[in-house]
Amino acid sequence: MSDRFNTIAGWALFAGVIALGAGIVSNKMFHQGRPDPMAFAIEGVDSGGDGAAAGPSLNTLLATADVAAGEKVFAKCIACHTINQGGSNGIGPNLWETVGDAIAVGKAGFAFSDALKKVGGTWTFEALDHWLASPRTFAPGTKMSFAGLSKPEDRANIIAYMNAQGSNLPLPAADAAPEPAAEADADADNAAEETPEAPAEEAAAE
Numbered sequence: 001m002s003d004r005f006n007t008i009a010g011w012a013l014f015a016g017v018i019a020l021g022a023g024i025v026s027n028k029m030f031h032q033g034r035p036d037p038m039a040f041a042i043e044g045v046d047s048g049g050d051g052a053a054a055g056p057s058l059n060t061l062l063a064t065a066d067v068a069a070g071e072k073v074f075a076k077c078i079a080c081h082t083i084n085q086g087g088s089n090g091i092g093p094n095l096w097e098t099v100g101d102a103i104a105v106g107k108a109g110f111a112f113s114d115a116l117k118k119v120g121g122t123w124t125f126e127a128l129d130h131w132l133a134s135p136r137t138f139a140p141g142t143k144m145s146f147a148g149l150s151k152p153e154d155r156a157n158i159i160a161y162m163n164a165q166g167s168n169l170p171l172p173a174a175d176a177a178p179e180p181a182a183e184a185d186a187d188a189d190n191a192a193e194e195t196p197e198a199p200a201e202e203a204a205a206e
């Protein structure tokens with residue numbers, strides 16, 4: 001009799017343990033919170049590449065470039081580059097008057113990699129844009145170990161800043177684009193958002 005009671009009690013306890021365990025396990029399996037958005041990133045959508053299809057063109061960005069903003073972006077370069085006239089070469093070459101200059105010639109005998117030397121040509125705005133988007137893609141094997149600037153605006157601003165350091169080539173005119181309409185729309189939206197505030201302020205003043 002007591003044997004059987006023990007058996008039943010044992011099974012009951014066992015069932016309880018299983019139920020508890022299953023609860024914990026299912027909790028772990030099904031309650032992990034919101035999924036990490038990065039897990040669903042679609043490859044190739046925005047890898048910081050050229051992105052020529054989207055957004056304003058390089059010409060347009062250069063035409064409206066902000067030299068002061070470009071100087072700030074250049075903070076990412078000063079670990080390796082000077083850009084003042086007669087500045088010394090560091091890990092990277094001095095960049096005075098580099099815009100429009102021949103690629104991989106530099107000043108004061110900087111030892112460029114063969115990878116960059118064999119690119120040839122000059123540092124046009126386009127070439128710099130590609131180089132700064134991804135040095136590794138522009139000159140595979142380059143010794144400039146810098147990932148690149150993924151934002152087209154940052155690249156345009158820094159190119160305008162570099163151009164102002166000795167080169168002073170005329171910046172291109174903006175490409176004709178149907179964009180002003182979109183901007184006007186955005187302004188109209190802002191205006192609409194701002195108007196409700198005015199009556200509220202008046203009411204408060206009274």
Ligand code: HEC
Pocket residue numbers: 073074076077078079080081091092093095098102103104105106111112113114115116132141142143144145146149158
């Ligand atoms: C980690 C160091 C490092 C950083 C950071 C770096 N560079 Fe460089 N840069 C180099 C080296 C090294 C070279 C020479 C590359 C070669 O010979 O392959 C170089 C070459 C260049 C050249 C070619 C110059 C010429 O005369 O042909 C330009 C232009 C340039 N860098 C611009 C930049 C800009 C702009 C930034 C910041 C956004 C930057 N670099 C950040 C190390 C660096």
